Amino acid sequence: MRRGRRYAAILAALCLVPASIATAADRGSPAVAVSCTLRNPVLSAGADPSIWYRNGTYYLVQSDGAHSINLRASATLAGLNTASAKVIWTAPVGTDHSAELWAPELEYLNGGWVIYFAAATDKGGDPATNNTHRIFAITANTQDPLGSWTFFGKVGDSTNQWAIDATVFYYNSNWWMLWSGTPTGNGGSPPQQLYIAHMSDPLHIDQDYRRLIAKPDQAWETSVQAIEEGPEAWIGPNNTLTVVYNANASWTTSYRLGELVYHGGDLTTYLSYTKRGPVFGSANGVYGAAGESLPVPGASGTNWMVYHAKTSTADGWNDRAIFAQPAGWNSDGTPAFGTVSGYRSYDEAAELPC
16 A cells, blocks of 8 residues: 555455445344444534544544635544534635635545645625636645644646536556536536546646546436536445546435446546446435545444435525445445435444444
8 A cells, every 4th residue: 555545445455345234133143232322414514524534533624615624523423423623724815715615625645634625716706706616725734634734725737627526546556636627618607527637746736637537418417407526536445446426416305426437548538437326315314415525444344434415305505414324345346335324323333223
């Protein structure tokens, strides 16, 4: 394992588990007593969770949607519910990153902490403000992400087009950035599409321009609005790369997850991916389940998937909460999300439903 590579690959090597998480009795082993230590939702209000696990601590980053980034830390996922949200950085006024700070992404890469986020120039309201969204980064000044941070600047390619939801990953000895963008000149107007670019390191794109790897072309991606956003690189067993992304309108019950499964060749062409979906959506009392973070390890060796979902069927963003459930790997090395479990509780240590 090279330094800085996403721990998703390490987690993948731990074990293969089926799409559905069985109880001890289902597995043919003696029944074990379980305690409901993790109750969903993990947070009753929140969206686009980004969680990283390091040195025995889960870190959850969130935005206030305006100009600040906050961080929670806990030894358990359940503990994030009561952990204090510390504001670690606030954008200054009057800049190209002062407004509509969206979906921060926390990662520990190349020996240091980075948060990528989308932000905009305050133009007095949308669509003018939204049309200026670009991707920026801040870096931690120490190994403690709850400490101070420094603004790095814009992270983007030469086209300088509308961009949100960046994530960076290390795969096959190369750095890559994925994000959601729109065609040249569209600003924030759909369609939203998925782009990739090669990087020299986690903060610098060295490819001449962005490459389109997917666009919304399926009914489940376009029924309300043609959107693909929030890509995450899940690296599974046998080095299988799956780009998991959010499709359709985030303010509706039609929001869901899709996948781009890499099958070899040039990472920067859509021809190297097979689209699958939808693979996750609405079930068990929650709606539009998507916005997932990268997997984080659990105490018994299974990964946790942390995502947001709406708690009502009404259109809007104010009813979103953050949920968690175990997620394994399919036999082909792609994520095995199973059915949305919603409000179901778990024994966090055993990673079993209760």
